[in-house]
Amino acid sequence: MKGPTMYSFDPTEEQQMLIDAMKKYAINDLRVAAHEAEESLVLPKKLVGKGWELGLLQASIPGRYGGFGERSAITGALAVEELAFGDLAGTLAVMTPSLFATPILLAGSEEQKEEYLPKVIENEWSPYTSALIEYTFDFDPTDLRTTVKLQNNEYVLNGEKAFVPFAKDAKSILVYANLEGRTQAFIIQKDSAGLTISAEREKLMSLNALPLYRVTLNSVKVPAANRLGGASGHDFAPVLASMRVATAAAAVGVANAAFEYSKNYAKEREAFGVKIAQKQAIAFMLAEMRTEIEASRLLTWEAAWKLDQGKEDAFTEAYLASTGAADMAMMVTDRAVQILGGHGYIREHPVEMWMRNGRGFAMFTGLAIV
Secondary structure (H helix, E strand, O other), X not given: OOOOOOOOOOOOHHHXXXXXXXXXXXXXXXXXXXXXXXXXXXXXXXXXXXXHHOOOOHHHOOHHHXXXXXXXXXXXXXXXXXXXXXXXXXXXXHHHHHHHHHHHHHHOOHHHHHHHHHXXXXXXXXXXXXXXXXXXXXXXXXXXXXXXEEEOOEEEEEEEEEEEEOHHHOOEEEEEEEEOOEEXXXXXXXXXXXXXXXXXXXXXXXXXXXXXXXXXXXXXEEEHHHEOOOOOOOOHHHHHHHHHHHHHHHHHHHHHXXXXXXXXXXXXXXXXXXXXHHOHHHHHHHHHHHHHHHHHHHHHHHHHHHXXXXXXXXXXXXXXXXXXXXXXXXXXXXXXXXXXXXXXXXXXOOHHHHHHHHHHHHHOOOOOOO
């Protein structure tokens, strides 16, 4: 007797069309521009705009808010993996407005959805962003150091945020803070008193093309209506899980890029009269890299599927997917550098950049969401 179908590993026709479009953009545009963008610290606006026009976020927003689809974590994960295969910094830049819009879609009040979602998606790419990450050794998204208190029907925020993409030019920022032990988000306008954006960009080991800034909140007053979800607030768990799934998908994309590049290199590079791919040590490395990528991909898909289905353990699965993918990406990208030998260490080959990206995934939660 045939049992019930759990889920299919075959994308729908619409998903396949989206995957194909993302893959083409990733290879022909993001990958081509990645090296120069990393070296010059500049992502061309035209490049980001072209990615925005593919409509990943727009296809996640219902028509009544200006979009043309419905949000699906699994579709988002498929798209993010393809984009990150091209370049991580470019991927995060294209998706920055999602950091603002998707939490509003998931947890915002009806008034907030009607006010903000059309502004984000009905126009060209605009730097709407969010601020979650903090400068703490034991950073925990569910136990933030940034605080918020209710005073005279206004919320007052104090704290410091790290790695906020496009904060300098952002029109609005969704800031996460600790309200009586709960992580809650607040919509803050750029000109708010007490809100300070660092003059200089963050200097990191990777993502040099992505403009990241430090954001300081010194008694920033926010109207009560700007609390995400309204007076009663929102459940942060679905938002965090959606961030973790996006991070895991991006890690799979970067790792797969490193694997494919090093595999092709090993097939061409000769040592002592044979292709190095025929050397057992190299072959075993490649086999383990591929195995770990596939395992992380499936775990990411499962977490995304459970989010879409509203499963109770979706949040746990998202955590496992993100932590596992972070370790996997570091291992795969490191081995890609090893397979290229001395060539892996020079900037003419992209594997050194992918390894620097891979090192950061453990702290990238909050830079993407699906």
